[in-house]
Amino acid sequence: MNFKKLAKMAVIIIASVALLSACGSSTRGSSASKSTSPSLKKGDLIGISMPTKADQRWNVDGANLVKDLKKAGFKTKIEYANNSPSQQSNDINNLVSAGAKAIIVAAVDGTAVGPAVEQAKSQGDIVIAYDRLIMNTKAVDYYVTFDLERTGILEANTIINKLDLKGNGGKTKPLNIALFAGSDDDNNAPYFFKGAWDLLKPYFESGQLVDPSGLVTKDTTDADWKKISVHAWDQNQAQKQMDAFMTKLSQKPLAAVLSPYDAISLGVMKSIKNARPDMSPSTPFSASNPDNKSAWPVITGQDGMDIGITNIKFGAQAQTVFKNVALLANKTTSILTQIADDKKPKSTDAPMSNGKKDVPTWLLKSDELVKNPTGDQKGLHYEVEVGFITEKQYQKDIAAPIIK
Template sequence: MKRSVFTLTLIAAALGLTACGKKEEAPVAAPAAPVAAPAPAVLVGLAIPETHVERWVGDAEYMKKDLEAMGYKVDVAFADADQSKQNKQIEDMVTKGAKVIVVGSVTEAAAQAVESAKAAGVPVISYDRLITGTDAYDYYLTFDNFKVGQLQGEAIKAGLALDTAKGKNITLFAGSPTDNNARFFFDGAMDVLKPYVTSGALKICGPAPTNSADDTWSKITTEGWAADKAKARMETLLSGACKSVKLDAVLAPNDTLARSIIGALEQDGKYKTLPIITGQDGELLSAKWIMEGKQTMTVFKDTRVLAKGTAEAVDSIIKGTAPALTVKARTDTTTYNTGKKVVTSFLLEPVAVTKDNLTKELVDSGFYTAEAVAKGTK
């Protein structure tokens, strides 16, 4: 009996040693689930009309930055003021798979490409310039262009003290006849100035339309907003229709044209003191000239805000909703008619800038540095 117990004890001990000596195997990990590739970024197209007007380069940069911050891929194309080229660029954006295309058009012939984009299921937003002759888009973002002109007119009115003055001389320039905004700018300015033309306080040298519907309006337009054309026309006026008068003011629709007009005036020995000269866009060299007293004023349109609002509209449309903007804009559903329909428009406020408030509006706002304004270049 004792032997049996001893034997069992030995067997149990051996089994215990065997168990203690056996290595425990680590559990086999389950295979990892495959990592899904990130979804490709949604493409947005920006069709920009030109680069010879400084502001358009900035518009593209601001929109691209805002859209990329939202996670979008952005395709930017500059048309070099060639509508046929821009139409091809828009078609290319559709082919690349753009989900929305923002178009700052060159001319009304952009309508063809806009309609092709709509047929392909790609919405278009009209940016700053109304695309006429089509009903193939729903939204337009810009500044209050009529007010831009009013601010220019008010600057001339105040500078010439037209409420009490008599016989002041002015000549008129307008923007490109293919840009619908040019009509709003001019009509806004003449909304202020026409009463003084009627009273005789203001005399127009050269063609004298009082609104853009006048037959003579085309004679004061500047095809393609081209500076060389504005300078050539100013030179013709100085040697012709305006030779016998001293101009007190020039209605210039934007800064690029204002500077070219100033160039022509400076070449004329009569103008040791320059007349009042308006502008628009808050371009850097014009800011310098305003501080130096060469250009009287500009109308500042903070394109950073317009770009942000446009990026927000793009984001809303891609997400299947109507544009929801955080920027301050007035919604207008009655004014902007393409000839085929009235487009819902979002209008931002422009600001008149003179030497007195230039630092506040252009420098303190962060749009330019004081050093850049002093140099007239970045």
């Protein structure tokens, strides 16, 4: 065999090997991509991880998700984490092991749950952060929640209007106020505080509002919200923090309490009644008589809990920001249905950053419930009208004893 023929044969062999290698590489790459890319079809199992059964809110959310997802043709399995981050991580792992193709997570701790959803994502699961954003991980596909700042805005406006701060309220003598934020491990909490503080801060700067505890001043910023946070949104913890506030307040009048949650509001009320039995909801605070030490403060709330309805009915609470969580379940089911139909879900809302990724986000609208609705406000019966509670439960709520 001459040299030219030998060289030509070598080129052919090398080219053939390269072609086979390229084909093999392409095949392996395609296989790896397929094993990690999300896939979903009707009839698949959807895992649902809720924080706790102890709160009315999460029981309703869980039931709504199960109902809507089953109606859409999916199977479901739901776990409640007893407000334990470690249990929730185990729950998520167990849901994936059970064959779930998508995981819906309302996080107990938005950071602690990160490794568990990363493990789920590595198995090809779709991950939806429900109500609370999962932080510092790329393993979140979608986020469904309510307009986070709107709650704070609605509550702050209630206080501003009730205390006549745009008029003469607090201009002659500063009005005392206590402020609370949500749990220090919940990403929603700082947004609530920002919505409220943007509106209330000018009245601290003008001297119309003052916090006797010193935790909030005119120099407070949005970033300082953890100073007044209530861990795990816990009623008992809120009561302890309010006890400390009432000690500082002493016998002075109290105009208002900014509370981000009905259970926190209840803890606040119990503290007030223990420290100052002279104060009564039958004598609501009035900006025209700010020196009345026995007047009951304007107290806000959120979530439309049964106790919130009771306390609003009897004048102990001024309002609650009600989130029709059926809308969250509807939107979450819609997203998964679109994926199963090979469509890409799209939101008109801006994505939210979790520190590692801009997560596609859907923001839903909450409503303010009050005793006597005006304008955009809604009455307490609205919860029955949208199916959040039954008429029987509503009648029980409005007949219940105050500040249980």
